[in-house]
Amino acid sequence: MPKKERMLITGGNALEGEVRVSGGKNTAVAVIPAALLADEPCTIENLPDIEDVHALVDILRSLGAKVTYVPDEFMTIDPRPAESHKVGFQQARRLRASYYLLGALLGRCGRAMVAAPGGCEIGSRPIDQHLKGFQALGAEAEERGGMIIVEADELRGSDVFFDMVTVGGTINVMLAAAKAKGTTVIYNAAKEPHIVDLANFLNSMGAKVKGAGTDVIRIRGQQYLHGANYAVIPDQIETGTLMIAAAATRGDVIIRGCIPTHMEALTAKLLEMGIKVSDSDDAIRVRTLGAHRAVNIKTQVYPGFPTDLQQPMSALLTTARGTSVITETIFEQRFKHLDEIRRMGARIRVVDRVAMIEGVPQLYGAPVTTTDLRAGAALIVAGLMARGVTEIYEPEYIDRGYEHIEEKLRSLGAEIRRETIE
Ligand code: EPZ
Numbered sequence: 001m002p003k004k005e006r007m008l009i010t011g012g013n014a015l016e017g018e019v020r021v022s023g024g025k026n027t028a029v030a031v032i033p034a035a036l037l038a039d040e041p042c043t044i045e046n047l048p049d050i051e052d053v054h055a056l057v058d059i060l061r062s063l064g065a066k067v068t069y070v071p072d073e074f075m076t077i078d079p080r081p082a083e084s085h086k087v088g089f090q091q092a093r094r095l096r097a098s099y100y101l102l103g104a105l106l107g108r109c110g111r112a113m114v115a116a117p118g119g120c121e122i123g124s125r126p127i128d129q130h131l132k133g134f135q136a137l138g139a140e141a142e143e144r145g146g147m148i149i150v151e152a153d154e155l156r157g158s159d160v161f162f163d164m165v166t167v168g169g170t171i172n173v174m175l176a177a178a179k180a181k182g183t184t185v186i187y188n189a190a191k192e193p194h195i196v197d198l199a200n201f202l203n204s205m206g207a208k209v210k211g212a213g214t215d216v217i218r219i220r221g222q223q224y225l226h227g228a229n230y231a232v233i234p235d236q237i238e239t240g241t242l243m244i245a246a247a248a249t250r251g252d253v254i255i256r257g258c259i260p261t262h263m264e265a266l267t268a269k270l271l272e273m274g275i276k277v278s279d280s281d282d283a284i285r286v287r288t289l290g291a292h293r294a295v296n297i298k299t300q301v302y303p304g305f306p307t308d309l310q311q312p313m314s315a316l317l318t319t320a321r322g323t324s325v326i327t328e329t330i331f332e333q334r335f336k337h338l339d340e341i342r343r344m345g346a347r348i349r350v351v352d353r354v355a356m357i358e359g360v361p362q363l364y365g366a367p368v369t370t371t372d373l374r375a376g377a378a379l380i381v382a383g384l385m386a387r388g389v390t391e392i393y394e395p396e397y398i399d400r401g402y403e404h405i406e407e408k409l410r411s412l413g414a415e416i417r418r419e420t421i422e
Helices: 025-037 051-063 096-109 128-136 167-177 193-204 236-248 260-272 307-317 336-342 373-385 405-411
Strands: 004-010 016-020 042-045 066-070 074-078 111-115 140-144 147-151 159-161 183-187 208-210 216-220 229-231 252-256 275-279 283-288 296-298 323-327 347-351 354-358 367-369 389-393 415-421
Touching (some): 004 373, 025 042, 025 074, 025 096, 025 167, 025 193, 025 236, 051 074, 051 096, 096 128, 096 147, 128 140, 128 147, 128 159, 167 183, 167 193, 167 216, 193 229, 236 260, 236 283, 236 307, 260 275, 260 283, 260 307, 296 307, 307 323, 307 336, 307 373, 336 347, 336 373, 367 373, 405 415
Parallel strands (some): 016 252, 042 229, 159 183, 296 323
Antiparallel strands (some): 004 415, 066 074, 111 147, 140 147, 183 216, 208 216, 252 283, 275 283, 323 354, 347 354
16 A cells, blocks of 8 residues: 655745756657657656656556666666557556557557546547548547557548647657658647657658657658657746746745746736746746736737746745636636645635635645645645645655755745655
């Protein structure tokens, strides 16, 4: 029985100092499967040492690939010995993005069987657009007995029109198209930084991907993809979470190793709140002087305000002067964390996809439960700014996407630790 843990935070310390952000989770979970498309070994650096990465190492090994992984150093993937195209339920359920193995295996060997991803706390999260993309490339796609099965005698490049902007759908079609015969054009493509990072990794293997970062991506399939050495970009959402935590504790923090241009939507909102944000080419400094003003947030696809930062941001807004309104346009149920933050004294009303947060003078520590990864980040921010002790239960959700988060926050002066619950 895995041991149960809880995180304990004694709030009220202003975070001060410098912290280095880790490599991106959402880029890592796309780039690691992409290495299966190569015909030679690839080495990837700057990968975050998080549960999602560990799960992918196990999945690639179960497929037969040779993986050498030194956490916080490098991962070398030699896909040549991989014979299997199946990822079972026990493996696939460990991370949501296991569905990228569909595109990678389809591109590598023309077939894939991967256990269907479950819904989760933020919505049903169907993958109909992913399957529509595979079918456009000539694959048969069906769901049988909880397994997604895709196969194609020959993948042929084609036009793919997504009904809505989908990060996962865009990534999965890029993976399948990299070795298809002919050219694939993805219309209405997602433009997130990790889409561009995946395109750069594929091109470093000799793929021909153009237009990543715009809403039209062209992929000219290649027969052979050579090995590559690549370092993934820093984590946009961890950077944003640390910026929000610095502001929430009225601290003064420099976040190093980040890409400030990826943070512009959040930076604009923090400035609107009266928070001081300044940046250089690879660092952002967040300071707070005086009261925070309430602001309105509407989550959008990149480069709009990221839905993944909506949750930590909602914690920060609980003590802003005035009433803030958050509209969540991407997922249908991404407010579960607000029930927990209410237990800490926040004044919040939710109607459908709109949360109205009326600023209160102070939050107070309380026992709270994590419901999903970014909800956990929101509870950490709330705990850091609350008076007294906050106990966060189910902290393992947080380990999926934040590398060594307690150590990073402790290095900035936070009183945060984890203990086993008998
Ligand atoms: C990715 O999820 C991220 N996950 C999410 O981050 C992030 O919130 C999301 O993109 C939006 O930025 C990874 O990258 C591993 P979508 P994804 O496909 O790809 C609907 C985190 O905390 N949709 O862009 O699943 C879908 O239900 C996670 O790191 C369909 O209807 O997001 C959602 O409402 C949480 N059919 C919307 O589109 C489909 O086939 C956007 O989803 C695909 C998506």
